[in-house]
Amino acid sequence: MSINLNMQPEFDFKIETTIVAPKKADPFIKWAGGKQALVSQLIPHFPKSFSRYYEPFIGGGAVFFATEHPVSIISDQNEWLIDTYEAIRDDWKKVAATLDTLPNTKNDFLRVRAIAPKSLNKIERAAHFIYLNKTCFRGLFRVNRQGHFNVPYGAYDRRYYDPANLSAAATALSGTTILRGDYEAAVVGISEGDFCYFDPPYYKLGGFADFNRYTAGQFREKDQVRLAALCNELSERNVKWAMSNSDTPFIRDLYKKYRKVQVNARREINLKSQERNVSELLILNY
């Protein structure tokens, strides 16, 4: 066979190589107290380098995903949330496929909401968690004293998930140690050279209802005091930490010996979704 090298190609085409940077994950759920809007104000205050990244109140994970640290330990007391992180890490495609089978109607919402997560396998549990988060009123997670998810139907026409984002989240979670339980247990192995970011349920601002019942129990004043004692102990062991908390006299007093940076946040204050500008604190022991 002979090839005519003078032959003009029928189409003038160029091969373009586009280097696509791997997508950084964003939170795949909405979370009360989520730090997505604040993360760019927080990270510049973090140490430039550290060995391991700890985040014991992971919630929606906005700071963890933005930090992209290769060695991370994350934890939360909300077991259903932690199951969901594990399922996304282990097989996000199966979680997505299960989400695809759940219709966004009020009847289906009420049916799914009535199913106890413990009666499901981990993939279904994660899919139900994300589904309820995306279809419930105001997209928040809240449980009653018995630990039952109790948010009404939201009737929103929103996507349950973005495949590229779930894939990026699975990648970010792949090298991550995922723990469940109280924050004190999460930092047991921490040592000098590591860095910990704490984002506890905020100390309640006087007069304003807090809707952040993330777990059957509540985070009370004594838990804030216990957390401050843990932070003092970490400081004595030369472990660097940063903490977000409300700008209140109680919190300022608990952390009076530490440096504080005011961070501007917009906080929803009631169910009519009014917002007011408040400043909250980033407390630093370095």
Ligand SMILES: C[S@@+](CC[C@H](N)C(=O)[O-])C[C@H]1O[C@@H](n2cnc3c(N)ncnc32)[C@H](O)[C@@H]1O
């Ligand atoms: C303010 S949220 C964290 C928000 C997170 N930074 C984000 O961007 O979504 C506080 C988290 O603490 C968790 N939590 C409550 N009590 C806890 C405890 N004693 N130990 C660990 N986690 C707890 C809640 O389940 C909730 O996810």
